[in-house]
Amino acid sequence: MTFKVRYSYLPQQFDDQAISEILEELRLFVPTGDFTLGKPVAEFERRFAELMGVKHAIGVGSGTDALKLPLKALGIGHGDEVITTANTFIATVGAINEIGARPVFVDCDDSFCMDVDQVEAAITPRTKAIMPVQFTGYMTDMRKLMPIAEKHGLPVVEDACQGILADIEGKRSGTWGIAGGFSLHPLKNLNVWADGGVVVTNDDAMNEKLRLLRNHGLKNRDEVAILGYNSRLDSVQAVVGNWLIGQTHDIADKRIANAEYYDRGLGEIPQIRIPPRPADCKRVYHLYIVFAEDRDALLQYCLDAGIEAKVHYPIPLYQQEGLKHLGYKAGDFPVTDRHAREIITFPADQHLTREQQDYVIDTVRRFYATR
Ligand SMILES: *Cc1c(COP(=O)(O)O)cnc(C)c1O
Numbered sequence: 001m002t003f004k005v006r007y008s009y010l011p012q013q014f015d016d017q018a019i020s021e022i023l024e025e026l027r028l029f030v031p032t033g034d035f036t037l038g039k040p041v042a043e044f045e046r047r048f049a050e051l052m053g054v055k056h057a058i059g060v061g062s063g064t065d066a067l068k069l070p071l072k073a074l075g076i077g078h079g080d081e082v083i084t085t086a087n088t089f090i091a092t093v094g095a096i097n098e099i100g101a102r103p104v105f106v107d108c109d110d111s112f113c114m115d116v117d118q119v120e121a122a123i124t125p126r127t128k129a130i131m132p133v134q135f136t137g138y139m140t141d142m143r144k145l146m147p148i149a150e151k152h153g154l155p156v157v158e159d160a161c162q163g164i165l166a167d168i169e170g171k172r173s174g175t176w177g178i179a180g181g182f183s184l185h186p187l188k189n190l191n192v193w194a195d196g197g198v199v200v201t202n203d204d205a206m207n208e209k210l211r212l213l214r215n216h217g218l219k220n221r222d223e224v225a226i227l228g229y230n231s232r233l234d235s236v237q238a239v240v241g242n243w244l245i246g247q248t249h250d251i252a253d254k255r256i257a258n259a260e261y262y263d264r265g266l267g268e269i270p271q272i273r274i275p276p277r278p279a280d281c282k283r284v285y286h287l288y289i290v291f292a293e294d295r296d297a298l299l300q301y302c303l304d305a306g307i308e309a310k311v312h313y314p315i316p317l318y319q320q321e322g323l324k325h326l327g328y329k330a331g332d333f334p335v336t337d338r339h340a341r342e343i344i345t346f347p348a349d350q351h352l353t354r355e356q357q358d359y360v361i362d363t364v365r366r367f368y369a370t371r
Pocket of ligand 1: 062063064065088089091092133135159161162182183184185188195196197
């Protein structure tokens with residue numbers, strides 16, 4: 001079915017005009033043959049670092065690798081534990097798992113991020129890092145988390161994949177810890193035409209290590225300094241990224257305006273609860289989520305009405321088949337469980353119209369009126 005309010009805005013984002021402009025850039029690029037770690041990657045890294053206000057940005061193969069490589073650079077591996085949050089996209093856990101470490105979950109709070117008050121109880125002698133997730137584009141309470149990490153001598157690597165340009169009192173997502181990882185996946189706020197990722201850091205040693213790790217550990221053509229990976233940001237995707245990166249602030253601002261509009265409309269409906277919106281925190285609404293009574297029925301009603309609403313996520317990670325070996329059991333993370341039952345995601349992207357938003361708000365109102 002074609003949705004009146006669709007979830008994917010890729011056809012609008014990359015319309016005919018955009019495609020022609022990008023293809024023209026690619027037409028100029030291809031004859032250079034500069035296909036691995038070439039000029040477009042260096043340019044994208046420079047512009048990304050500038051956008052984030054950091055010293056270094058390192059382009060890598062995916063958002064997952066943008067989390068994995070900093071952990072690897074910290075020397076984390078088999079037998080080590082990395083504390084992260086119970087409700088996140090599987091890639092966070094995948095990155096920890098890929099280097100042989102064990103993900104240890106703590107529950108979320110209603111910001112959809114890690115409940116920082118529960119972190120200390122999860123620390124063991126095997127804990128080697130903390131990976132907060134700026135989930136949905138909200139910020140973890142980093143002002144509280146950083147002193148806890150420092151007290152225990154634990155590095156923080158931020159999963160900022162959903163949080164580009166989010167901040168707390170102006171300090172940006174991805175810049176709080178030793179490193180922060182971003183994804184350029186087509187569904188992320190700053191997106192390219194395939195997989196891609198970026199790590200940001202202000203630490204010179206981390207920067208050097210990451211540049212080795214993403215390129216087989218090669219110091220130069222002939223010398224291998226460490227064992228690494230093949231995880232370079234693709235030059236073709238860097239061309240796409242360079243075309244788009246100038247729009248990143250506008251994309252965030254548009255999403256924020258859309259979220260505020262929803263908050264006002266949906267906030268008037270008694271069966272809908274808007275999450276806390278602390279004023280000192282900038283949220284970029286990679287996902288726009290509210291709490292809803294009778295969520296499953298509302299979701300179906302919206303789908304039937306042509307609104308492509310979603311749930312992020314209906315089955316908590318710790319209860320997934322593929323993570324059974326971690327030994328968690330139903331009920332271990334009650335807030336994450338409650339979220340799985342109560343939350344609903346509505347499209348809030350930069351290409352959504354006010355008419356579409358009004359239609360969503362009216363549809364939700366109509367649903368509860370019929371109950
Ligand atoms: C998208 C995402 C990632 C990384 O995903 P890739 O598909 O590898 O780019 C990691 N963590 C979170 C929370 C994400 O949303």
